Amino acid sequence: MNDAAQPYPVLRSRVDARTDDYRANYEQNSAVLAKLDEALAQARAGGGEKYVSRHKARGRLLPRERIAMICDRDSHFLELCALAGYDVKGHKPGASLVGGIAVVSGVECVITASEATVKGGAINEMGMRKSGRMAEIAEQNRMPSISMIESAGADLPNQSKIFVPGGRGFRDLTRKSRARIPPSASYSAARPRAAPTSRA
Amino acid sequence: MSDYVVMVKEQAQVYLAGPPLVKMATGEETNHEDLGGAEMHSKVSGVSDYLAEDEMDAIRLGREIVAHLNWKKGAAPVPRPVEPPLYDAEELLGIASADIKVPFDSREVIARIVDGSRFSEFKPLYGKTLICGSAYIHGFPVGILANNGILFSDSSNKGAQFIQLCNQTNTPLLFLQNITGFMVGQKYEQEGIIKNGAKMINAVSNSTVPAITIMTGASYGAGNYAMSGRAYAPRFLFTWPNHRIAVMGGKQLGGVLEIIQRQAAAKKGVEVDEQRLAVGKAMIEAQIEKESNPFFATARLWDDGIIDPRDTRSVVAISLSAAYTAKVRGTTSWGVFRH
Numbered sequence A: 001m002n003d004a005a006q007p008y009p010v011l012r013s014r015v016d017a018r019t020d021d022y023r024a025n026y027e028q029n030s031a032v033l034a035k036l037d038e039a040l041a042q043a044r045a046g047g048g049e050k051y052v053s054r055h056k057a058r059g060r061l062l063p064r065e066r067i068a069m070i071c072d073r074d075s076h077f078l079e080l081c082a083l084a085g086y087d088v089k090g091h092k093p094g095a096s097l098v099g100g101i102a103v104v105s106g107v108e109c110v111i112t113a114s115e116a117t118v119k120g121g122a123i124n125e126m127g128m129r130k131s132g133r134m135a136e137i138a139e140q141n142r143m144p145s146i147s148m149i150e151s152a153g154a155d156l157p158n159q160s161k162i163f164v165p166g167g168r169g170f171r172d173l174t175r176k177s178r179a180r181i182p183p184s185a186s187y188s189a190a191r192p193r194a195a196p197t198s199r200a
Numbered sequence B: 001m002s003d004y005v006v007m008v009k010e011q012a013q014v015y016l017a018g019p020p021l022v023k024m025a026t027g028e029e030t031n032h033e034d035l036g037g038a039e040m041h042s043k044v045s046g047v048s049d050y051l052a053e054d055e056m057d058a059i060r061l062g063r064e065i066v067a068h069l070n071w072k073k074g075a076a077p078v079p080r081p082v083e084p085p086l087y088d089a090e091e092l093l094g095i096a097s098a099d100i101k102v103p104f105d106s107r108e109v110i111a112r113i114v115d116g117s118r119f120s121e122f123k124p125l126y127g128k129t130l131i132c133g134s135a136y137i138h139g140f141p142v143g144i145l146a147n148n149g150i151l152f153s154d155s156s157n158k159g160a161q162f163i164q165l166c167n168q169t170n171t172p173l174l175f176l177q178n179i180t181g182f183m184v185g186q187k188y189e190q191e192g193i194i195k196n197g198a199k200m201i202n203a204v205s206n207s208t209v210p211a212i213t214i215m216t217g218a219s220y221g222a223g224n225y226a227m228s229g230r231a232y233a234p235r236f237l238f239t240w241p242n243h244r245i246a247v248m249g250g251k252q253l254g255g256v257l258e259i260i261q262r263q264a265a266a267k268k269g270v271e272v273d274e275q276r277l278a279v280g281k282a283m284i285e286a287q288i289e290k291e292s293n294p295f296f297a298t299a300r301l302w303d304d305g306i307i308d309p310r311d312t313r314s315v316v317a318i319s320l321s322a323a324y325t326a327k328v329r330g331t332t333s334w335g336v337f338r339h
Helices: A020-044 A049-057 A063-070 A125-140 A156-166 A168-178 B019-026 B032-036 B038-045 B055-067 B089-095 B106-110 B153-168 B186-191 B193-206 B221-226 B250-268 B274-291 B294-299 B309-323
Strands: A077-079 A097-104 A107-114 A145-149 A183-187 B004-008 B050-052 B120-122 B130-137 B140-147 B173-179 B211-220 B236-239 B244-246
Touching (some): A020 B089, A063 A097, A063 A107, A063 A145, A063 B055, A097 A125, A097 B055, A107 A125, A107 B055, A125 A145, A145 B055, A168 A183, B004 B038, B019 B032, B032 B038, B038 B050, B050 B055, B089 B106, B106 B130, B106 B140, B106 B173, B130 B153, B130 B309, B140 B309, B173 B221, B186 B193, B211 B221, B211 B309, B236 B294, B244 B294, B250 B274
Parallel strands (some): A107 A145, A145 A183, A183 B004, B140 B173, B173 B211, B211 B244
Antiparallel strands (some): A097 A107
16 A cells, blocks of 8 residues: 555565464473463562552552653553562562653653562662663663652662762762753652662 | 752641751751641741642642643654554564573564564674664664673674764664673684674663663673663663673582682692582572572662563663653763774
8 A cells, every 4th residue: 555655575474374384383482481470469469468458558558659650651561571589589570660761742752660568668789770661761862751759769788889989879860850851759658768878 | 959849738748857856956946737737838937839639639739740741742753654563562472582691582572572573684694683663663663682691892882883873863772681791702802802792792881862772681800881771871781580690600609719719729729629619609600599589689679660661662661662752862072992
């Protein structure tokens, strides 16, 4: 129909769905996808039944609910790094942070939301790296970022893994502001924020 | 540090140090709300710009703030009608080899992700192990580089040239990786596989158009680099669940270690401890197998996520649209190409 618009030739497929190879691939790939679904379900479960119900009992929204609410009604949400920290000691799948790309008020944004049901949303090593990656995506693609924070701050018992590189988060925010890529934050419930640099 | 801060009344709190730490530092007795509550920060300190009544109000304010950013996309491709691919994406599950040692035709993948399954192939008769060509995905123009085997000197040169061409026309790149590496051996070294591979790495490294990488099978060795692996900063990188990533396969690495140990033993004139060697080999093979698994990789942020192959077209389209929020501009400046 659009030959005039796009004169590229059509590729001819030679795939035969009846071959043994095709069937074997289909079966094995489907099995790994089932494992993927299972891992993603673990990530969605956050800190587990007990902490999720306690969170809800306080009348608070879960991170994915917060993201769904702030997005435009017909927006996509492309979740990124959903399995950061999967099977890594001291982490839950997702690394206590949900992040991705969605449309807010007609603008494509990078959105992150703390997973407060895991250790009060405290920032761990993988979570710090994930949030760094989200900041990088916002910067490289010049997208505004929205952070929905409900975090106890740094995961203090593991401070040695995050304190020094963690300072970069603040540097990135102000440099993005300089580059006129607005970072905005909506703090919904930031409990004791441990910023180990400042005690004065 | 954000440009805008919204805090939720009687819920949000923010401070440098919480009441226990304040007490430890100065002896001052205080409480959460007076020290860092949303109301205090909105009325007294000015740390917060908007006081939200509740979470829903905060979300409403967030949407309002984004609306007044007056944000405009940096670029937009010429609008064109979007045709779905002619072939079913479902078939990608039967095409992608579950065993990464078994090759598959990447044209079959391209046919299931691009608009109208239409593809204008560049240099189709030259360097055939790297497929290059132009297509549209949801109306966005892309230059596709897809492996159809190992990289040789000719395919590397072709890739470098194609990346330069896409930069000339401000066209984003899509890398479809399924690469066990560059060809090795005396003949290929004499042809200059290193300098030709370096040309492709030069092009990938200095290219300034957005790149999106999908790992559809193998991602081994310098092939990972030349095909815009994580270290080459593609804007987005996703993997298929069948993919494997490592410097080399476990079997190959085990074999290399075996050869080195046998040579070392021969040099010293001692017997090889066969049992120890076999155990060591099995251990390294198992370790590489575990570490090249897609779940191991994604857990460590080597990619932006494992995707269902059937979602590839949508994921690439969302990524391209995101990339177009910034200006899309190619470069004409490159490192020195060794000819």
